[in-house]
Protein backbone atom coordinates (compact mmCIF):
# COMPACT_ATOMS: atom_id res chain seq x y z
CA UNK A 355 0.00 0.00 0.00
CA UNK A 356 1.33 3.41 -0.98
CA UNK A 357 2.26 5.93 1.73
CA UNK A 358 2.54 9.12 -0.30
CA UNK A 359 1.21 10.18 -3.69
CA UNK A 360 2.66 13.29 -5.37
CA UNK A 361 0.29 14.47 -8.10
CA UNK A 362 0.46 16.96 -10.97
CA UNK A 363 4.25 17.40 -10.99
CA UNK A 364 6.44 18.37 -13.95
CA UNK A 365 8.87 15.48 -13.62
CA UNK A 366 12.44 15.90 -14.85
CA UNK A 367 14.08 12.76 -16.21
CA UNK A 368 17.00 12.23 -18.61
CA UNK A 369 14.70 12.43 -21.65
CA UNK A 370 12.84 15.62 -20.73
CA UNK A 371 10.09 17.05 -18.56
CA UNK A 372 6.71 15.31 -18.41
CA UNK A 373 3.58 15.86 -16.35
CA UNK A 374 2.84 13.05 -13.96
CA UNK A 375 2.63 11.58 -10.50
CA UNK A 376 5.04 9.85 -8.13
CA UNK A 377 3.95 6.96 -5.89
CA UNK A 378 6.00 6.28 -2.75
CA UNK A 379 5.87 3.22 -0.52
CA UNK A 380 8.19 2.21 2.33
CA UNK A 381 10.71 4.90 1.44
CA UNK A 382 10.94 3.82 -2.20
CA UNK A 383 9.44 5.12 -5.43
CA UNK A 384 7.10 2.44 -6.76
CA UNK A 385 5.66 4.19 -9.81
CA UNK A 386 6.31 7.41 -11.69
CA UNK A 387 4.79 9.03 -14.79
CA UNK A 388 1.51 10.18 -16.36
CA UNK A 389 -0.43 7.08 -15.29
CA UNK A 390 1.32 6.37 -11.99
CA UNK A 391 -1.60 7.51 -9.81
CA UNK A 392 -3.78 4.81 -11.36
CA UNK A 393 -1.33 2.17 -10.18
CA UNK A 394 -1.49 3.52 -6.64
CA UNK A 395 -3.03 1.07 -4.17
CA UNK A 396 -4.64 2.09 -0.87
CA UNK A 397 -5.38 5.57 0.44
CA UNK A 398 -2.03 7.36 0.71
CA UNK A 399 -1.33 10.87 1.90
CA UNK A 400 -1.64 13.13 -1.14
CA UNK A 401 0.66 15.99 -2.03
CA UNK A 402 -0.60 18.20 -4.86
CA UNK A 403 2.48 19.56 -6.67
CA UNK A 404 0.25 21.90 -8.68
CA UNK A 405 2.56 21.93 -11.68
CA UNK A 406 5.80 22.32 -9.73
CA UNK A 407 9.04 20.87 -11.13
CA UNK A 408 10.01 17.55 -9.50
CA UNK A 409 13.62 16.38 -9.62
CA UNK A 410 15.53 13.76 -7.63
CA UNK A 411 17.05 14.90 -4.34
CA UNK A 412 20.39 16.59 -5.03
CA UNK A 413 23.56 14.54 -4.45
CA UNK A 414 26.30 16.92 -3.24
CA UNK A 415 29.70 15.23 -3.40
CA UNK A 416 31.85 18.02 -1.95
CA UNK A 417 31.16 19.73 1.36
CA UNK A 418 32.83 20.46 4.71
CA UNK A 419 30.31 20.17 7.52
CA UNK A 420 31.77 18.41 10.52
CA UNK A 421 35.00 19.25 12.33
CA UNK A 422 34.97 19.64 16.12
CA UNK A 423 38.47 21.14 16.14
CA UNK A 424 37.61 23.81 13.61
CA UNK A 425 33.95 24.81 13.64
CA UNK A 426 32.18 26.61 16.52
CA UNK A 427 29.86 24.60 18.79
CA UNK A 428 26.64 25.35 16.91
CA UNK A 429 28.09 24.26 13.55
CA UNK A 430 28.25 20.51 13.10
CA UNK A 431 26.92 17.72 10.91
CA UNK A 432 23.41 18.24 12.34
CA UNK A 433 23.16 21.98 11.64
CA UNK A 434 24.76 21.68 8.21
CA UNK A 435 22.84 18.65 6.95
CA UNK A 436 19.71 20.52 8.10
CA UNK A 437 20.80 23.38 5.83
CA UNK A 438 21.42 20.80 3.09
CA UNK A 439 17.97 19.23 3.25
CA UNK A 440 16.34 22.67 3.39
CA UNK A 441 17.97 23.35 0.02
CA UNK A 442 16.93 20.06 -1.59
CA UNK A 443 20.17 18.14 -0.98
CA UNK A 444 19.27 14.64 0.25
CA UNK A 445 22.66 12.91 -0.08
CA UNK A 446 26.04 14.37 0.87
CA UNK A 447 29.64 13.22 0.62
CA UNK A 448 31.53 14.93 3.44
CA UNK A 449 35.22 15.82 3.14
CA UNK A 450 37.84 16.25 5.84
CA UNK A 451 38.62 19.83 6.80
CA UNK A 452 41.23 20.38 9.54
CA UNK A 453 40.96 17.19 11.61
CA UNK A 454 42.75 14.38 9.73
CA UNK A 455 40.66 11.44 8.51
CA UNK A 456 43.66 9.50 7.28
CA UNK A 457 43.38 6.14 9.06
CA UNK A 458 40.71 3.39 9.08
CA UNK A 459 40.03 4.22 12.75
CA UNK A 460 39.48 7.89 11.95
CA UNK A 461 37.04 7.02 9.15
CA UNK A 462 35.09 4.76 11.53
CA UNK A 463 35.06 7.44 14.24
CA UNK A 464 33.80 10.11 11.89
CA UNK A 465 31.15 7.74 10.54
CA UNK A 466 29.94 7.01 14.09
CA UNK A 467 29.89 10.70 15.02
CA UNK A 468 28.07 11.77 11.86
CA UNK A 469 25.48 8.98 12.01
CA UNK A 470 24.11 10.48 15.24
CA UNK A 471 23.75 13.89 13.61
CA UNK A 472 22.87 13.35 9.94
CA UNK A 473 19.60 14.68 8.56
CA UNK A 474 20.40 13.06 5.20
CA UNK A 475 22.21 9.99 3.90
CA UNK A 476 25.95 10.51 3.66
CA UNK A 477 29.27 9.13 2.52
CA UNK A 478 32.78 10.13 3.56
CA UNK A 479 36.06 11.06 1.87
CA UNK A 480 39.36 10.17 3.56
CA UNK A 481 42.18 12.74 3.78
CA UNK A 482 43.89 15.10 3.75
CA UNK A 483 46.89 13.00 2.67
CA UNK A 484 50.22 14.82 2.65
CA UNK A 485 52.14 11.62 1.89
CA UNK A 486 51.54 8.11 0.57
CA UNK A 487 51.95 6.32 3.91
CA UNK A 488 48.31 5.21 3.82
CA UNK A 489 46.46 1.98 4.63
CA UNK A 490 44.41 2.18 1.43
CA UNK A 491 42.74 -1.24 1.54
CA UNK A 492 41.65 -0.87 5.18
CA UNK A 493 40.22 2.59 4.53
CA UNK A 494 38.22 1.25 1.58
CA UNK A 495 37.01 -1.57 3.84
CA UNK A 496 35.53 1.10 6.13
CA UNK A 497 33.19 2.14 3.33
CA UNK A 498 34.86 5.03 1.55
CA UNK A 499 36.84 4.88 -1.67
CA UNK A 500 37.74 8.54 -2.11
CA UNK A 501 41.14 9.89 -1.08
CA UNK A 502 41.82 13.63 -0.95
CA UNK A 503 45.18 15.29 -1.47
CA UNK A 504 46.56 18.74 -2.35
CA UNK A 505 49.15 20.37 -4.59
CA UNK A 506 49.01 23.44 -2.34
CA UNK A 507 49.18 24.50 1.30
CA UNK A 508 47.99 23.83 3.95
CA UNK A 509 48.10 20.12 3.06
CA UNK A 510 50.75 20.31 0.34
CA UNK A 511 51.94 16.87 -0.80
CA UNK A 512 55.14 16.47 -2.82
CA UNK A 513 54.82 15.22 -6.38
CA UNK A 514 56.37 11.84 -5.67
CA UNK A 515 54.00 11.27 -2.74
CA UNK A 516 51.00 12.13 -4.93
CA UNK A 517 52.16 9.68 -7.61
CA UNK A 518 52.59 6.95 -4.99
CA UNK A 519 49.17 7.68 -3.49
CA UNK A 520 47.55 7.59 -6.95
CA UNK A 521 49.26 4.31 -7.70
CA UNK A 522 48.17 2.64 -4.45
CA UNK A 523 44.60 3.96 -4.62
CA UNK A 524 44.21 3.05 -8.31
CA UNK A 525 45.42 -0.48 -7.61
CA UNK A 526 42.90 -0.87 -4.77
CA UNK A 527 39.91 0.39 -6.78
CA UNK A 528 39.62 3.84 -5.24
CA UNK A 529 39.67 7.36 -6.61
CA UNK A 530 41.88 10.34 -5.77
CA UNK A 531 40.49 13.85 -5.46
CA UNK A 532 42.99 16.65 -5.83
CA UNK A 533 42.92 20.33 -4.95
CA UNK A 534 44.73 21.70 -8.01
CA UNK A 535 46.79 24.86 -7.53
CA UNK A 536 50.58 24.87 -7.87
CA UNK A 537 52.20 26.14 -4.67
CA UNK A 538 55.22 27.73 -6.38
CA UNK A 539 52.98 30.08 -8.36
CA UNK A 540 50.89 30.87 -5.27
CA UNK A 541 54.07 31.65 -3.29
CA UNK A 542 55.38 33.98 -5.97
CA UNK A 543 52.04 35.77 -6.36
CA UNK A 544 51.63 36.22 -2.62
CA UNK A 545 55.11 37.74 -2.33
CA UNK A 546 54.11 40.52 -4.76
CA UNK A 547 51.28 41.66 -2.45
CA UNK A 548 51.78 43.83 0.62
CA UNK A 549 48.19 45.02 1.22
CA UNK A 550 45.48 43.37 3.29
CA UNK A 551 42.21 44.67 1.82
CA UNK A 552 39.83 42.16 0.21
CA UNK A 553 40.69 43.22 -3.34
CA UNK A 554 44.23 41.88 -3.17
CA UNK A 555 43.17 38.36 -2.28
CA UNK A 556 42.23 37.41 -5.82
CA UNK A 557 45.74 38.34 -7.03
CA UNK A 558 47.23 35.80 -4.62
CA UNK A 559 45.80 32.81 -6.51
CA UNK A 560 46.37 33.24 -10.28
CA UNK A 561 44.52 31.07 -12.78
CA UNK A 562 47.85 29.70 -14.06
CA UNK A 563 48.36 27.94 -10.70
CA UNK A 564 45.17 25.99 -11.38
CA UNK A 565 45.99 25.29 -15.04
CA UNK A 566 49.46 23.96 -14.26
CA UNK A 567 48.24 21.72 -11.44
CA UNK A 568 45.31 20.28 -13.42
CA UNK A 569 47.68 19.44 -16.27
CA UNK A 570 50.22 17.78 -13.99
CA UNK A 571 47.58 15.82 -12.09
CA UNK A 572 46.13 14.61 -15.39
CA UNK A 573 49.51 13.16 -16.38
CA UNK A 574 50.11 11.82 -12.89
CA UNK A 575 46.78 9.98 -12.89
CA UNK A 576 47.40 8.52 -16.31
CA UNK A 577 50.93 7.44 -15.38
CA UNK A 578 49.76 5.89 -12.10
CA UNK A 579 46.58 4.39 -13.61
CA UNK A 580 44.18 5.92 -11.08
CA UNK A 581 40.78 7.60 -11.56
CA UNK A 582 41.08 11.33 -10.84
CA UNK A 583 38.48 13.77 -9.55
CA UNK A 584 39.48 17.42 -9.92
CA UNK A 585 37.63 19.32 -7.20
CA UNK A 586 36.37 22.90 -7.55
CA UNK A 587 37.59 23.87 -11.03
CA UNK A 588 37.38 27.67 -10.77
CA UNK A 589 37.87 28.74 -14.40
CA UNK A 590 36.68 27.91 -17.90
CA UNK A 591 40.33 27.53 -18.90
CA UNK A 592 40.75 25.00 -16.10
CA UNK A 593 37.85 22.99 -17.49
CA UNK A 594 39.49 23.00 -20.94
CA UNK A 595 42.79 21.89 -19.43
CA UNK A 596 41.09 18.99 -17.67
CA UNK A 597 39.17 18.05 -20.81
CA UNK A 598 42.44 17.11 -22.55
CA UNK A 599 42.67 14.13 -20.22
CA UNK A 600 39.03 13.19 -20.50
CA UNK A 601 39.46 12.66 -24.23
CA UNK A 602 42.66 10.66 -24.12
CA UNK A 603 43.22 9.21 -20.66
CA UNK A 604 43.03 5.50 -19.96
CA UNK A 605 41.54 6.38 -16.58
CA UNK A 606 38.39 8.38 -15.85
CA UNK A 607 38.88 12.08 -15.11
CA UNK A 608 35.97 13.87 -13.45
CA UNK A 609 35.73 17.67 -13.42
CA UNK A 610 33.75 19.42 -10.70
CA UNK A 611 32.90 23.09 -10.33
CA UNK A 612 30.98 24.98 -7.64
CA UNK A 613 28.15 27.52 -7.79
CA UNK A 614 30.29 30.49 -6.69
CA UNK A 615 32.62 30.17 -9.69
CA UNK A 616 29.55 30.58 -11.90
CA UNK A 617 27.79 33.24 -9.83
CA UNK A 618 30.65 35.66 -9.15
CA UNK A 619 33.81 37.00 -10.74
CA UNK A 620 36.70 38.74 -9.01
CA UNK A 621 35.09 42.06 -9.94
CA UNK A 622 32.35 41.36 -7.38
CA UNK A 623 34.89 41.48 -4.56
CA UNK A 624 34.80 45.27 -4.45
CA UNK A 625 31.20 45.08 -3.21
CA UNK A 626 31.19 41.78 -1.30
CA UNK A 627 34.75 41.75 0.07
CA UNK A 628 35.42 38.91 2.53
CA UNK A 629 32.06 37.30 1.74
CA UNK A 630 33.70 36.03 -1.45
CA UNK A 631 36.92 34.71 0.10
CA UNK A 632 37.31 31.19 -1.25
CA UNK A 633 40.08 28.89 -2.51
CA UNK A 634 40.74 28.75 -5.40
CA UNK A 635 39.83 32.42 -5.65
CA UNK A 636 37.28 33.87 -8.08
CA UNK A 637 38.47 34.53 -11.61
CA UNK A 638 37.81 37.10 -14.38
CA UNK A 639 34.37 37.63 -16.00
CA UNK A 640 35.73 36.00 -19.19
CA UNK A 641 36.66 32.88 -17.22
CA UNK A 642 33.17 32.80 -15.69
CA UNK A 643 31.63 32.93 -19.19
CA UNK A 644 33.90 30.11 -20.36
CA UNK A 645 32.97 28.07 -17.30
CA UNK A 646 29.25 28.40 -18.09
CA UNK A 647 30.03 27.15 -21.62
CA UNK A 648 31.92 24.19 -20.17
CA UNK A 649 28.99 23.46 -17.87
CA UNK A 650 26.47 23.48 -20.70
CA UNK A 651 28.55 21.50 -23.22
CA UNK A 652 29.43 18.64 -20.86
CA UNK A 653 33.11 19.46 -20.24
CA UNK A 654 32.31 19.98 -16.57
CA UNK A 655 30.83 16.75 -15.22
CA UNK A 656 29.11 17.91 -12.07
CA UNK A 657 28.46 20.78 -9.69
CA UNK A 658 29.12 20.43 -5.95
CA UNK A 659 28.56 23.04 -3.26
CA UNK A 660 31.96 23.02 -1.50
CA UNK A 661 29.89 24.22 1.43
CA UNK A 662 32.05 25.71 4.19
CA UNK A 663 30.15 27.18 7.15
CA UNK A 664 31.28 30.21 9.14
CA UNK A 665 29.46 32.86 11.15
CA UNK A 666 28.90 36.30 9.71
CA UNK A 667 31.01 38.01 12.41
CA UNK A 668 33.96 35.70 11.75
CA UNK A 669 33.82 36.57 8.09
CA UNK A 670 33.43 40.32 8.61
CA UNK A 671 36.92 40.48 10.15
CA UNK A 672 38.10 40.24 6.55
CA UNK A 673 37.07 43.81 5.75
CA UNK A 674 40.01 44.92 7.97
CA UNK A 675 42.39 42.15 7.00
CA UNK A 676 41.46 39.70 4.25
CA UNK A 677 44.14 37.21 5.37
CA UNK A 678 42.35 36.67 8.71
CA UNK A 679 39.09 34.74 8.05
CA UNK A 680 38.87 31.19 6.74
CA UNK A 681 38.30 30.79 3.02
CA UNK A 682 35.10 29.02 1.94
CA UNK A 683 31.44 29.83 1.40
CA UNK A 684 28.12 28.54 2.75
CA UNK A 685 26.39 27.26 -0.37
CA UNK A 686 24.68 23.91 0.09
CA UNK A 687 21.24 25.40 0.77
CA UNK A 688 21.26 27.75 -2.23
CA UNK A 689 22.97 25.61 -4.90
CA UNK A 690 19.84 24.12 -6.45
CA UNK A 691 17.88 27.39 -6.40
CA UNK A 692 20.84 29.22 -7.96
CA UNK A 693 21.23 26.70 -10.79
CA UNK A 694 17.48 26.48 -11.45
CA UNK A 695 17.13 30.28 -11.50
CA UNK A 696 20.38 31.51 -13.08
CA UNK A 697 21.27 28.31 -14.95
CA UNK A 698 17.95 27.06 -16.33
CA UNK A 699 15.64 30.09 -16.44
CA UNK A 700 18.26 32.76 -17.20
CA UNK A 701 21.20 30.65 -18.41
CA UNK A 702 22.19 27.94 -20.89
CA UNK A 703 21.06 24.83 -18.97
CA UNK A 704 18.07 22.61 -19.68
CA UNK A 705 16.27 20.86 -16.83
CA UNK A 706 17.81 17.60 -18.04
CA UNK A 707 21.30 19.09 -17.92
CA UNK A 708 20.63 20.34 -14.38
CA UNK A 709 19.49 16.84 -13.43
CA UNK A 710 22.72 15.45 -14.82
CA UNK A 711 24.92 18.03 -13.07
CA UNK A 712 23.57 17.81 -9.51
CA UNK A 713 21.74 14.46 -9.33
CA UNK A 714 22.66 11.71 -11.79
CA UNK A 715 26.35 12.38 -12.46
CA UNK A 716 27.36 13.02 -8.85
CA UNK A 717 25.44 9.88 -7.84
CA UNK A 718 27.41 7.90 -10.41
CA UNK A 719 30.63 9.53 -9.29
CA UNK A 720 29.87 8.43 -5.72
CA UNK A 721 28.84 4.92 -6.82
CA UNK A 722 25.21 5.48 -5.76
CA UNK A 723 23.30 5.63 -9.06
CA UNK A 724 20.43 4.89 -9.64
CA UNK A 725 19.53 4.39 -5.96
CA UNK A 726 20.36 8.10 -5.57
CA UNK A 727 20.10 10.73 -8.29
CA UNK A 728 17.14 9.22 -10.17
CA UNK A 729 13.36 8.87 -9.86
CA UNK A 730 13.28 5.33 -11.23
CA UNK A 731 10.86 2.84 -9.64
CA UNK A 732 12.59 0.84 -6.91
CA UNK A 733 14.98 3.63 -5.90
CA UNK A 734 15.11 5.79 -2.75
CA UNK A 735 12.20 8.24 -2.56
CA UNK A 736 14.28 11.44 -2.47
CA UNK A 737 12.34 14.11 -4.37
CA UNK A 738 12.48 17.90 -4.54
CA UNK A 739 9.59 20.10 -5.67
CA UNK A 740 10.66 23.50 -7.03
CA UNK A 741 8.11 26.32 -6.99
CA UNK A 742 8.33 29.00 -9.67
CA UNK A 743 7.94 32.46 -8.16
CA UNK A 744 10.11 35.58 -8.13
CA UNK A 745 11.87 36.29 -4.83
CA UNK A 746 14.89 38.03 -3.38
CA UNK A 747 17.47 35.86 -1.64
CA UNK A 748 18.04 36.66 2.02
CA UNK A 749 19.94 34.78 4.72
CA UNK A 750 17.10 35.31 7.19
CA UNK A 751 14.93 32.90 5.17
CA UNK A 752 17.56 30.13 5.18
CA UNK A 753 17.98 27.32 7.71
CA UNK A 754 21.76 27.97 7.72
CA UNK A 755 22.89 29.11 11.20
CA UNK A 756 25.80 31.31 10.04
CA UNK A 757 23.55 34.29 9.32
CA UNK A 758 24.84 35.18 5.86
CA UNK A 759 24.90 34.17 2.23
CA UNK A 760 27.02 35.58 -0.60
CA UNK A 761 23.81 35.53 -2.70
CA UNK A 762 22.02 38.09 -0.48
CA UNK A 763 19.77 40.31 -2.60
CA UNK A 764 19.88 38.28 -5.81
CA UNK A 765 16.58 37.93 -7.68
CA UNK A 766 15.73 34.29 -8.30
CA UNK A 767 12.82 32.48 -9.92
CA UNK A 768 12.79 28.97 -8.42
CA UNK A 769 12.47 28.15 -4.75
CA UNK A 770 12.73 24.79 -3.00
CA UNK A 771 9.14 24.15 -1.88
CA UNK A 772 9.05 20.59 -0.55
CA UNK A 773 11.83 18.07 0.04
CA UNK A 774 11.08 14.37 0.43
CA UNK A 775 13.92 12.23 1.83
CA UNK A 776 13.51 8.48 2.20
CA UNK A 777 9.78 8.85 1.54
CA UNK A 778 9.19 11.40 4.33
CA UNK A 779 8.61 15.13 3.94
CA UNK A 780 11.91 16.45 5.35
CA UNK A 781 11.65 20.18 4.62
CA UNK A 782 9.07 22.74 3.49
CA UNK A 783 10.01 26.23 2.33
CA UNK A 784 13.39 25.96 4.11
CA UNK A 785 11.79 24.81 7.35
CA UNK A 786 13.46 21.56 8.38
CA UNK A 787 11.13 18.76 9.51
CA UNK A 788 13.66 15.91 9.65
CA UNK A 789 15.71 15.03 12.75
CA UNK A 790 19.39 14.40 13.43
CA UNK A 791 20.00 10.68 12.96
CA UNK A 792 17.45 10.31 10.15
CA UNK A 793 20.28 9.99 7.63
CA UNK A 794 22.36 6.85 7.23
CA UNK A 795 25.97 6.19 6.31
CA UNK A 796 26.27 4.78 2.80
CA UNK A 797 29.09 2.28 2.34
CA UNK A 798 30.81 2.66 -1.00
CA UNK A 799 32.92 -0.24 -2.21
CA UNK A 800 35.80 -0.29 -4.70
CA UNK A 801 35.19 0.87 -8.28
CA UNK A 802 36.73 -2.12 -10.05
Ligand SMILES: [Zn+2]
Pocket residue numbers: 416417418449585660
Ligand atom coordinates in the same frame (compact mmCIF):
# COMPACT_ATOMS: atom_id res chain seq x y z
ZN1 LIG B 1 36.75 21.38 -0.25
